[in-house]
Amino acid sequence: MKYLLMIAGDESAAAHANDGCGGWTEEMEARGVVAGGAGLRPPDEATTVRVRDGDVLLTDGPFAETKEQIGGFVLIDCADLDEAIEIAAKHPAAGYGTIEIRPVFEPPV
Amino acid sequence: MTFEEIYRQEWGQVVATLIRLTGDWQLAEECAQEAFAAALQRWPSDGVPDRPGAWLTTTARNRAIDWLRREAVGAAKLQEIAALGVDQQEQQEQQYDVPDDRLRLMFTCCHPALAMEARVALTLRTLAGLSTAEIARAFLVPETTMSKRLTRAKQKIQHAGIPYRVPPARLLPERTPAVLAVLYLLFNEGYSDVVRRQLTTEAIRLARLLRQLMPDEPEAAGLLALMLFHDARRETRLAPDGALVTLDDQDRARWDHAQIAEAVEVLDSALHRGHPGPYQIQAAIAACHATAAAPAETDWHQIAALYAQLPQTPVVALNRAVAIGMADGPAVGLRLVDELAAGELTGYYLLPATRADFLRRLGRRTEAAESYREALALATTEAERRYLEKRLQEVSVTA
Numbered sequence: 298m299k300y301l302l303m304i305a306g307d308e309s310a311a312a313h314a315n316d317g318c319g320g321w322t323e324e325m326e327a328r329g330v331v332a333g334g335a336g337l338r339p340p341d342e343a344t345t346v347r348v349r350d351g352d353v354l355l356t357d358g359p360f361a362e363t364k365e366q367i368g369g370f371v372l373i374d375c376a377d378l379d380e381a382i383e384i385a386a387k388h389p390a391a392g393y394g395t396i397e398i399r400p401v402f403e404p405p406v
Numbered sequence: 407m408t409f410e411e412i413y414r415q416e417w418g419q420v421v422a423t424l425i426r427l428t429g430d431w432q433l434a435e436e437c438a439q440e441a442f443a444a445a446l447q448r449w450p451s452d453g454v455p456d457r458p459g460a461w462l463t464t465t466a467r468n469r470a471i472d473w474l475r476r477e478a479v480g481a482a483k484l485q486e487i488a489a490l491g492v493d494q495q496e497q498q499e500q501q502y503d504v505p506d507d508r509l510r511l512m513f514t515c516c517h518p519a520l521a522m523e524a525r526v527a528l529t530l531r532t533l534a535g536l537s538t539a540e541i542a543r544a545f546l547v548p549e550t551t552m553s554k555r556l557t558r559a560k561q562k563i564q565h566a567g568i569p570y571r572v573p574p575a576r577l578l579p580e581r582t583p584a585v586l587a588v589l590y591l592l593f594n595e596g597y598s599d600v601v602r603r604q605l606t607t608e609a610i611r612l613a614r615l616l617r618q619l620m621p622d623e624p625e626a627a628g629l630l631a632l633m634l635f636h637d638a639r640r641e642t643r644l645a646p647d648g649a650l651v652t653l654d655d656q657d658r659a660r661w662d663h664a665q666i667a668e669a670v671e672v673l674d675s676a677l678h679r680g681h682p683g684p685y686q687i688q689a690a691i692a693a694c695h696a697t698a699a700a701p702a703e704t705d706w707h708q709i710a711a712l713y714a715q716l717p718q719t720p721v722v723a724l725n726r727a728v729a730i731g732m733a734d735g736p737a738v739g740l741r742l743v744d745e746l747a748a749g750e751l752t753g754y755y756l757l758p759a760t761r762a763d764f765l766r767r768l769g770r771r772t773e774a775a776e777s778y779r780e781a782l783a784l785a786t787t788e789a790e791r792r793y794l795e796k797r798l799q800e801v802s803v804t805a
Contacts, residue, residue, distance in 0.1 A: 298567040377569040378519055379577070400566045 306394030417535030
């Protein structure tokens with residue numbers, strides 16, 4: 298199963314920007330569950346795209362006004378939700394922010 | 407055994423096995439349904455087989471194989487299912503001590519990644535075999551709403567990859583409470599309403615099953631004992647006019663004493679393991695009430711001590727104040743209740759009702775009447791209102 302871990306913090310997350318991920322990255326790479334991912338620049342540097350009636354509409358900023366902001370993402374490939382929860386719970390950001398686990402859409406075979 | 411009893415007893419096992427074999431919840435349920443329908447047709451003339459559960463599981467499995475063959479999907483899956491004869495699989499389970507499929511099903515239905523309402527509905531549907539219409543009725547929602555809720559929950563299990571298994575030992579401590587909470591919620595839903603008695607019966611049945619499947623989990627036994635104690639008093643909880651009858655005024659001769667004896671035994675065996683948890687403690691409190699021959703013989707000191715061991719929520723604090731008041735006198739009780747009066751219990755009818763009872767015991771009738779009126783305005787059920795009206799009349803008449 299593939300899952301996207303969306304790692305979010307609130308404004309205080311900036312304080313953790315240079316924390317690194319401790320041994321998390323090393324462990325997950327050794328387990329072979331990480332399929333990609335990156336940290337993100339803050340939401341005020343985001344651009345949101347919508348196409349309506351053929352027109353491309355651009356908005357400055359993120360798509361939703363929430364206190365939580367997505368600060369990074371990891372694509373993982375693991376056995377099931379329980380393993381995904383275990384991986385997310387070990388991520389240092391789970392200690393101050395929140396991590397949403399979203400199963401990746403897999404078209405029916 | 408009637409067909410209804412066999413259905414209640416075997417449904418969960420048949421569905422659970424079929425889910426393991428096919429990995430498809432919808433198909434598992436449909437095949438189980440067809441197997442029971444076939445039994446209803448065949449058994450009256452052929453007689454009930456020696457092992458109805460095995461018959462039903464085999465029949466359901468054959469339906470699944472037929473369906474998969476018709477749909478020509480997953481040749482590998484098909485072989486896998488066909489290879490796993492039901493008897494062979496039972497042997498394997500005994501041999502390798504594989505946990506019961508129903509335990510797997512219970513942990514999957516009660517996975518913390520599902521919303522509480524979805525957990526409850528799924529448990530009732532897949533483990534207890536209640537129809538969607540019955541569950542909808544019990545939770546006072548339209549059948550279409552319940553049907554959507556069940557479909558969404560099953561889809562989440564499939565798409566989010568919620569595993570169909572009993573969590574590994576290291577996760578059990580954090581996952582078992584979710585299962586116990588669902589069963590206790592079920593019980594309370596049924597207990598608070600005469601019409602929904604069925605839920606109480608199902609909750610007790612599932613708690614018995616859980617205890618049997620997890621003999622090393624004392625909290626499972628604690629929960630079962632708690633339910634049995636409460637349920638033993640069911641016939642005396644309401645007066646003929648529908649008013650709530652408090653413990654003091656219940657006819658103790660009409661309590662189910664065989665069930666109380668069973669509850670005591672279940673609780674004792676749990677407590678002997680030396681790991682008391684909230685359910686065992688609550689059951690011990692219920693035991694103090696259920697085993698007292700008369701209200702005056704209730705060991706309120708013990709009850710107060712037990713409440714002190716529970717996580718101190720506002721409701722627990724209120725109950726503890728009541729117990730101390732009963733042990734040390736209404737003046738002490740009233741003082742403790744008044745200390746609680748502010749804060750999180752605002753709007754909870756038992757707070758003014760308790761206050762009113764202490765005031766009544768102290769002979770302060772005018773103030774008691776005032777508190778009863780306050781409680782009346784907050785009471786949520788007809789039974790509570792009738793009880794409070796009766797009390798209000800008593801203190802008003804003699805005031």
